[in-house]
Amino acid sequence: MAGQIPEKLIKRINELAKKKKTVGLTQAELDEQKSLRETYLALFRKTFKSNVEMLRVFDKNGKEVTPEKVRKIQRERNLRDD
Template structure:
């Protein structure tokens, strides 16, 4: 689930990666957090798309 703490930790690790580099453990954590984030985004997109209805105006 995407929440504020997840985003904050992803951002912390991204900043550290740019400045100091990440340890092997942090790299694994970052990969895991990215996967959680992407799964959440995919779920949101699927949910949104499931609500989309197409209307053919030429039939009205």
């Protein structure tokens, strides 16, 4: 999956969050926490966007109803041939 979030990034974010609740963080740790969260959000958005762009939607009768905007992106990336 494109832009998958590394486990060590999540682990470090959680370590800092726990430490913040218990003993507090130094300014350097606060800066690191902010940077890690920004990185996490950027990777999350990239992954989410990729997932949406790969999506194909069908109604209950089996007819494809994928939004045209998504179909256009899929065509540009050679993921569709229609």
